[in-house]
Amino acid sequence: METKPSLGKKLRTLRQARNEPLRVIAAMIDIDASLLSKIEHSERLPTEQQLEKLAKYFNISLQELTVIAIAEKIITTYPADTITLQALKIAEAQINSYLGEKNG
Amino acid sequence: METKPSLGKKLRTLRQARNEPLRVIAAMIDIDASLLSKIEHSERLPTEQQLEKLAKYFNISLQELTVIAIAEKIITTYPADTITLQALKIAEAQINSYLGEKNG
């Protein structure tokens, strides 16, 4: 079982806070309940469009959800080792440099 | 034209240092010369297996190539904004925590 905080956990918590079955929210975001179940278990990640609908439905920040989704995608895609760590630092540096130059 | 340092540039530099045509190295790593051309132009990224063969052929560190490849993949996949930046930091933190616990 997946134990650490995750997008799935967050979504499940939000849903349970409202006492709503998968069925209802799945319908709201136009997917099958089984897919939402998988999302809540971090077996699948929501698409951008699903994230948008979820953010709207739960009235929370899309950006916040997107951050977690990207982080999880990266974590599941690459091994948790120093190579990946170095790659992340480089990517970070490039974005920082890009954002820096964009302004002053 | 792509101007910043990149995996493609590095590979092209290595190849040119040997004065070898695409054809030769492409053959060594079992791909078409046109694909290697695209790789050198950062239009495509090498697969893991291609990276391995390239590292061997040029007698350089596979890890070093992999780091750059992953960084470039991330950069081309996600927008260069603060959301991605936050996501990268989270991914980094998770790997660090994983690597930390793994040892002492």
Add this chain to the structure above:
DNA sequence: ATAATTTTGACAAATTTTGTCAAGACAATA
């Protein structure tokens, strides 16, 4: 026990990735 909900695996459809080919651009050289 029954009914509702949730989970899971198998699968089809859609999308993305990967590699090749062929034609054209470019460069070097006779």
Add this chain to the structure above:
DNA sequence: TATTGTCTTGACAAAATTTGTCAAAATTAT
């Protein structure tokens, strides 16, 4: 400048991955 070899590019097919659904099993609640 004609010829030959090299490099680049777009279009495309094949392969791989992702995405979503269905149906059946498992779990939970009534």
